[in-house]
Amino acid sequence: MESLLASTSLRASSFPAAAAAAARSPVPSRVATLATTRARPLCCGPKDTIEALARDEMLNAVELVQWENGKSVNDIAASQGIRIRRHCRPNSSMKAIEEEMGEPRNILEKIIWDKEIEVAEGHAKKPLKEVIESAGKAPPTRDFYGSLKAAYRRNGVPALIAEVKKASPSRGVLRENFNPVEIAQAYEKNGAACLSILTDEKYFQGSFENLQKVRNAGVKCPLLCKEFVVDKWQIYYARSMGADAILLIAAVLTDLDITYFLRICKELGLTALIEVHDEREMERVLNINGVQLIGINNRSLETFVVDTSNTKTLLDKHGDIIREKGILVVGESGLFNPDDVAYVQNAGVSAVLVGESLVKQEDPGRAIAGLFGKELSQ
Numbered sequence: 001m002e003s004l005l006a007s008t009s010l011r012a013s014s015f016p017a018a019a020a021a022a023a024r025s026p027v028p029s030r031v032a033t034l035a036t037t038r039a040r041p042l043c044c045g046p047k048d049t050i051e052a053l054a055r056d057e058m059l060n061a062v063e064l065v066q067w068e069n070g071k072s073v074n075d076i077a078a079s080q081g082i083r084i085r086r087h088c089r090p091n092s093s094m095k096a097i098e099e100e101m102g103e104p105r106n107i108l109e110k111i112i113w114d115k116e117i118e119v120a121e122g123h124a125k126k127p128l129k130e131v132i133e134s135a136g137k138a139p140p141t142r143d144f145y146g147s148l149k150a151a152y153r154r155n156g157v158p159a160l161i162a163e164v165k166k167a168s169p170s171r172g173v174l175r176e177n178f179n180p181v182e183i184a185q186a187y188e189k190n191g192a193a194c195l196s197i198l199t200d201e202k203y204f205q206g207s208f209e210n211l212q213k214v215r216n217a218g219v220k221c222p223l224l225c226k227e228f229v230v231d232k233w234q235i236y237y238a239r240s241m242g243a244d245a246i247l248l249i250a251a252v253l254t255d256l257d258i259t260y261f262l263r264i265c266k267e268l269g270l271t272a273l274i275e276v277h278d279e280r281e282m283e284r285v286l287n288i289n290g291v292q293l294i295g296i297n298n299r300s301l302e303t304f305v306v307d308t309s310n311t312k313t314l315l316d317k318h319g320d321i322i323r324e325k326g327i328l329v330v331g332e333s334g335l336f337n338p339d340d341v342a343y344v345q346n347a348g349v350s351a352v353l354v355g356e357s358l359v360k361q362e363d364p365g366r367a368i369a370g371l372f373g374k375e376l377s378q
């Protein structure tokens with residue numbers, strides 16, 4: 001997997017500690033860049049180009065210093081309360097990985113372990129440089145954040161991000177007869193502000209082709225690429241396939257990952273939806289600069305337990321600072337009827353992300369009015 005830290009000559013000459021760390025720690029894709037000097041602050045501005053980003057260096061991150069001092073990627077993640085481990089062995093078989101690390105501890109960890117391998121295969125098929133070039137040539141992004149804000153104002157109920165989702169590991173196949181473009185068009189016609197397209201194949205039966213098809217069919221709603229991002233390659237790829245926004249999951253990504261990925265998103269004009277599930281993740285994310293959109297997932301991706309009061313608990317505690325920062329909050333998962341929507345609206349969300357309760361119905365477009373108790377206007 002693409003990593004500047006993999007460059008041992010650079011490390012050995014500049015950072016003896018890092019070289020030693022590299023010898024005993026997996027190479028983190030999450031800290032995929034390393035500097036030759038340490039004093040330069042992060043900069044992001046008009047001088048940055050996509051090419052420059054590809055060579056980019058994040059110099060002063062605590063995580064990087066820790067890594068140089070011999071802490072493994074998983075130790076650094078654990079110190080931030082992250083329970084999901086990375087195997088960082090994208091070219092090994094899962095059998096070899098499990099022999100070393102034991103079985104994945106939960107479904108999210110399993111998804112991430114598979115994703116690391118899948119992304120390495122993606123790199124091999126389409127090198128980063130090519131994907132960056134395609135992303136640079138893609139038609140411009142549409143304003144995901146702005147669409148949500150406008151729809152909330154227009155309708156007086158949380159803006160809808162309607163999800164194009166065939167299946168999930170917790171609920172199995174949701175819709176046998178699944179036509180992503182038809183579903184997307186029906187959502188758009190019935191007032192969805194934005195759409196979310198699942199791209200994970202193995203667990204959600206989604207695909208990047210679905211994302212591309214929806215975009216090419218002329219759907220105007222901004223599109224969220226719903227992916228388990230572990231590597232910047234996926235972000236460029238998502239953009240090249242037509243995404244306007246991308247999901248970043250705080251349960252999986254360290255603060256440095258999120259900071260770095262946010263910067264790439266900014267360069268590409270993508271909106272990042274940062275997903276949190278618990279108190280610790282919310283606190284971490286609120287300390288990261290440049291966050292515009294936070295999703296509170298009512299479903300634990302580790303246990304699948306859904307609890308809509310999670311949105312209220314986190315907003316009761318952090319609502320003030322969130323409003324102060326102008327961050328929009330999306331209530332995610334387990335919303336089925338107008339009472340559920342009203343409950344998360346009262347808790348303070350400006351948007352909702354809904355899949356199952358729409359996609360399972362015969363007519364997913366008409367299901368929108370049922371979910372809100374009224375028709376939404378475009």
Ligand SMILES: O=P(O)(O)OC[C@@H](O)[C@@H](O)c1c[nH]c2ccccc12
Nearest residue numbers: 297332333334335353354355356357
């Ligand atoms: O189908 P539901 O319960 O309405 O949930 C939609 C969405 O919130 C859910 O699909 C989701 C939220 N965060 C995720 C992260 C990965 C995969 C899926 C998700």
